[in-house]
Amino acid sequence: MTTPTTPTAPPSPPARGRRRAPSRIGRAASRAAALQRPRVLLALLLLLALTCVMLLDGYLRAEVGGDERVRTGASASDVPDDVLDGGPILTFPGGQATTVSVPDKTIVLTFDDGPDPTWTPQVLDILDEYDVPGTFFLVGSMISRHPGIVRDLVEQGNEVGVHTFTHVDLSYQSEARVTREVEQTQLALAGAAGITTTLFRAPYSSETNAIDDYSWPVYQNLGEDGYTSVFIDTDSDDWKRPGVSKIVEWATPEDDEGASVLFHDAGGERSQTIAALPKYIEKMKAKGYTFTTVSGAMADQQSPQQQQQQEQESQQPGGGRQPEQSGGGLQAAHHKATGATLYEGKALVAAVAVAEWTVPALSVGLVIVGVAVMGRFAMMLVLARRHHRQRNRRRFSWGPPVTGPVSVVVPAYNEKECIEATLRSLARSTHPVEIIVVDDGSTDGTAEIAESLGLPGVRVVRQANAGKPAALNNGVRHARYDIVVMMDGDTVFEPDTVRHLVQPFADPAVGAVAGNAKVGNRRTLIGAWQHIEYVMGFNLDRRMYDLLRCMPTIPGAIGAFRREAVLQAGGMSDDTLAEDTDITIALHRAGWRVVYEEHARAWTEAPGSLGQLWSQRYRWSYGTMQALWKHRRSLTDKGPSGRFGRVGMPLVVLFQVVTPVFAPLIDVFTVYSMVFVDFRAALLAWLAVLGVQLVCAAYAFRLDREKYRYLLMMPLQQLAYRQMMYLVLIHSCVTALTGGRLRWQKLKRTGEVGTPAGNG
Amino acid sequence: MFVDSSGRRARLLRRLGLLVGAVCVGYAAVLGLAFMGVGISVNPSSLLPFGAGGDGPGGPGPGSGAGPQGGVAPTGPPPSAGPSTSPSAVPSAASTD
Secondary structure: OOOOOOOOOOOOOOOOOOOOOOOHHHHHHHHHHHHHHHHHHHHHHHHHHHHHHHHHHHHHOOOOOOOOOOOOOOOOOOOOHHHHOOOOEEEOHHHOOEEEOOOOOEEEEEEEOOOOOOOHHHHHHHHHHHOOOOEEEEOHHHHHHOHHHHHHHHHOOOEEEEOOOOOOOHHHOOHHHHHHHHHHHHHHHHHHHOEEEOEEOOOOOOOHHHOOOOOHHHHHHHHHOOOEEEOOOEEOOHHHOOOHHHHHHHHOOOOOOOEEEEEEOOOOOOHHHHHHHHHHHHHHHHOOOEEEOHHHHHHHHOOHHHHHHHHHHHHOOOOOOOOOOOHHHOOOOEEEOOHHHHHHHHHHHHHHHHHHHHHHHHHHHHHHHHHHHHHHHHHHHHHHHHHHHHHHOOOOOOOOOOOOOEEEEEEEOOOOOOHHHHHHHHHOOOOOEEEEEEEEOOOOOHHHHHHHOOOOOEEEEEEOOOOHHHHHHHHHHHOOOOEEEEEOOOOEEOOOHHHHHHHHHHOOOEEEEEEEEEEOOOOOHHHHHHHHHHHHHHHHHHHHHHHHOOOOOOOOOEEEEEHHHHHHOOOOOOOOOOHHHHHHHHHHHOOOEEEEEEEEEEEEOOOOOHHHHHHHHHHHHHHHHHHHHHOHHHHHOOHHHHHHHHHHHHHHHHHHHHHHHHHHHHHHHHHHHHHHHOHHHHHHHHHHHHHHHHHHHHHHHHHOOOOHHHHHHHHHHHHOHHHHHHHHHHHHHHHHHHOOOOOOOOOOOOOOOOOHHHOO | OOOOOOOHHHHHHHHHHHHHHHHHHHHHHHHHHHHHOOOOOOOHHHOOOOOOOOOOOOOOHHHHHOOOHHHHOOOOOOOOOOOOOOHHHOOOOOOOO
16 A cells, blocks of 8 residues: 655646636536546446346356255146156147157157256267257257357257256246246357357256146246157166266167157266167167158157148247258257347357356466455565564664764645644654755745744745645755655654664664654544554555565655665656655666664654545545556666566556455445355355455554454445455546546645544 | 556557457347347247147047057156256366365
8 A cells, every 4th residue: 555645735727627617626616527537337237237247157067056956756636647658758739738649669869958168069969970850959058158169069960959958947937037947048058159049958857747737837928938848768867977887778669669758968977878879779770760850750650741831930920940951850849040039149148258258367366466465465474474584583783873963854734723733743753853844835834834833943934836846846855964854744743753763874874764654533434544544554455575685655744864875866847746656666676775663663643534545545546557558667677676577567467456356246246145056055255255354454453452342343344445446446447547637636634633532 | 667658559458448348248138138038039839730729639539549558667757856956967067266
């Protein structure tokens, strides 16, 4: 995280809008809204599409709308006896239930649950080798995921039927769901192979004598719609994997009867099916059997003239079937998909393909974020502990105590509420200081207030409004001493702060020191959230970066610099909106060491409203990206600059840009898992992550001897604050991409932060 | 840094955003339509041979006539759980969490 820098100079922007809004605030608000509305809309649309992708993916995997109930042992009193005792092919011509048997010495090979990318092609190879057709009852979700296999399967001359979209027991489903299941499967079929079919087999169905009172209406309704429900005569039970010989034995009908035989080409490990199939075909061929499809069996059972008559009828309404392609009526159940069905089907298959790519890609992103976040926590804990031990060891010292006077630069722009407390706190300093207040063209009498206090050692330098970097540079120019402490006009130091802050300069390699900024106004909810964030940021992040020697930011609220180092770097620059990050990186690149001094505490006033917090963070994240971009050449540099480029930059980019940008995935996946997959497991996972964060936060609080009760706000922080932070980051990324101009916005101050001791 | 005063990048991005937004809406629309089955007619009754005419393939006769009542024999009892492996259970490997 970037750290507090108080905006000092909003260079009143030239009015860009053509229309004049009544007030300045109103104008700014409308400009902000105009800037953001399309983005919000786009973000919502992206979220909608992402939700669709995930719902679709969940639907395909039966996470969404899945139903694993299977009915067994129900009564069959409503089912006509001649259906229960009839052949395996059930139709309803004219609304009258009719069963058709497979002719003697004929086998209809049926394969359920496919297509499967592993097993179905192997089945097709076998069928091709023996030149026998099969009838495949396909599951719509699998069709849409593997459309190419279905195309091959149909081209090879096999017949296909609908086996529902999600393989649910239809006897439990509403009529609307049954219709949807069948229609969606037809769509997938149309998209994959350009056909629809009139064959249907219900999941978990078997012989006609197993039809019960609950499934019977399903067949009736579908039959009246023109579907042919296909049952079985013999069941290979190959899904039980009983061994090749058993599969062949169970699949073989008695005597020389014909049979509709059930195999499975999907739904699990099917190597036994693949091994048994050639043996079975050879055995039945040896017995004199012929192989056909369901349509082939139906055609054989019909008298020739009926067949002719039907063919004529069927030509008229649908214009559908393609006798050319279907080797002699073996695919009579197929109809060519046309118009909306065809295009919608193709769109469905494409949509599924998108989901099939997107969800794994997002999962990878999620894993990266997860590993990065957890790795960061682990690294922070280890390094923070080491840092704490190292710096607080009794024998530890930076060198001979630094006792000489230092300059304190206080840039101030309209700080009338806070400036008095700031200056009075500096005057109580236990270290000799000269105080330079740089008034950046304030209009509220800040300079006059500063002068009227009559504090010893305070000088007020006035300049025309030129921005915070210019004010700081002006202060550095006026500084008499070699060490310059920079702070904000709204920050309050403890008496010991300056003394602690400058001690590291005893080490001549140290070019700058970061202090420990604390949130003074922590009694409100957002104050408490920022308090947690600051404590973690300063006690974990900064300690880690200190030891890794790549601290990206000296907080504007409290930092000390060697004057020489700042001048060498060319002073503060107004290239970026985060001049504190910019100068820190510049010092690293020049070979200076930048360290963190935890005992130098400064009390600062955090933004009190969400709007202010938003604009502050917007500026920080935008400024950080600007600074990283400005120093991008360090990646290929040699020496200390290259070291920062190759160690510091990647860490900062990973933790402050990449992770937050992908962080929304965590929320989306969490919500999705909670709603559709397993609420308890998802909740536990979420709580576990929260627990890890709590442990880290508690450790940070312990290092800083803060009161733990603020941690109670942490679960809530996960539900609002975190989301706001990543939205800010995404927003500033987009602003960076569009090249829009982002300006300083002065935060409103109340001046309530005053007494360091009283807080907490 | 990052500032593009010509506004060309902003324009480009705005168009890209429009495109992405349109694609998103299209995607959601396609799925909605496909899920609800709007605008499609896969009801085969209009296509079937024995649509309106009551004289289908020989009434209830031929099927059960030549029928292999015995063929129903091998496994007597109700469907049992059948192949309980629903297709969904197959490749859920790299999915959600």
